[in-house]
Amino acid sequence: MTVLIHVFVALHIIGIAALLGGFLTQLKAMGRGTARFVPAMLHGAITMLVTGVVLVGLNQADGHHVNNIKIGIKLALLIVILGLVYVKRDEETVDKGMFGLVGALTTANIFIAVLWT
Template sequence: MTVLTNVFVGLHIIGIASLLGGFLTQMKAMGAGTARFVPAMLHGALTMLVTGVLLVGFREMGDGAPLNHVKIGVKLAVLFVILALVYVKRDEEHVEKGLFAAVGGLTVANIFIAVLWH
């Protein structure tokens, strides 16, 4: 089970890298007002959602170690907002600066929630 959990942790990290990487590649375009949500951002967010839910399930089925459900709920809520924004605006040629920046900020916030909240 440990190997499987580690594989999904790796996939979860790849998902966040895809979401954040897609945002970072569009930052110059955001300054010009021509940024758009690239497919990597949507796929990264979906990867995070699926792997995150599976990781919580693995942890619940495992050794009974306590899980911070409030933290998981906050991270899930933030990810749902990110996913909704990226999904709804994915086909638009240009996304407003504020909306695009919000997705980047929420992505970074989700990373810091994961790392700093114990």
């Protein structure tokens, strides 16, 4: 079971890398006001959602303690991110504030995952 959990942690990290990487590639365009949500951001957010749910289930099934408050906050942030990216995915440009919000929420999600023990 431990190996399976580690595989899903790796997939979860790949998802966050796609989401944050997509954001970072658009920073220069954000400065010009031409940033858009790239497909990698949507795919990364979906990957994070699916692997995160699987990780919670696997950890609970293996008898590990799961901090439900932490997971709930991370899930809420991810749902907001996923909603914004999904709704605006086909637009040529996205408002700087909305684009920045997705980056800030993604960064907050990372810090919650790493620092909240």
